[in-house]
Amino acid sequence: xxxxxxxxxxxxxxxxxxxxxxxxxxxxxxxxxxxxxxxxxxxxxxxxxxxxxxxxxxxxxxxxxxxxxxxxxxxxxxxxxxxxxxxxxxxxxxxxxxxxxxxxx
Numbered sequence: 001x002x003x004x005x006x007x008x009x010x011x012x013x014x015x016x017x018x019x020x021x022x023x024x025x026x027x028x029x030x031x032x033x034x035x036x037x038x039x040x041x042x043x044x045x046x047x048x049x050x051x052x053x054x055x056x057x058x059x060x061x062x063x064x065x066x067x068x069x070x071x072x073x074x075x076x077x078x079x080x081x082x083x084x085x086x087x088x089x090x091x092x093x094x095x096x097x098x099x100x101x102x103x104x105x
Contacts, residue, residue, distance in 0.1 A: 012099050015096075015098070015099045018095060019092055019095055022088055022091060022092050022095075023092065025088060026088050026089075031081050031084050031085075034084065035077060035080070035081075038080075050076040050077075050080070051076055052075075052076055
């Protein structure tokens, strides 16, 4: 993208290709593949098993009735799936925002 031989239109086309590729990776099958690679790599590096952080409780002064403090996933995989999807969304939005300008259309 930083080459002086690539035009703005070509850069925009590349960005759209990246966004479409990321959109394909936003699926359960892609996350499961990613999760398997992470677990395999964890074993290769002899790291600890994934675990959830401790459940936190809102301070009493901030509690409202019987409201739960926040989403607490049942398993580590659920937590990391949520983070994976949020990261893909963030990257997609950043690329789209960067190239969503009148000069690139």
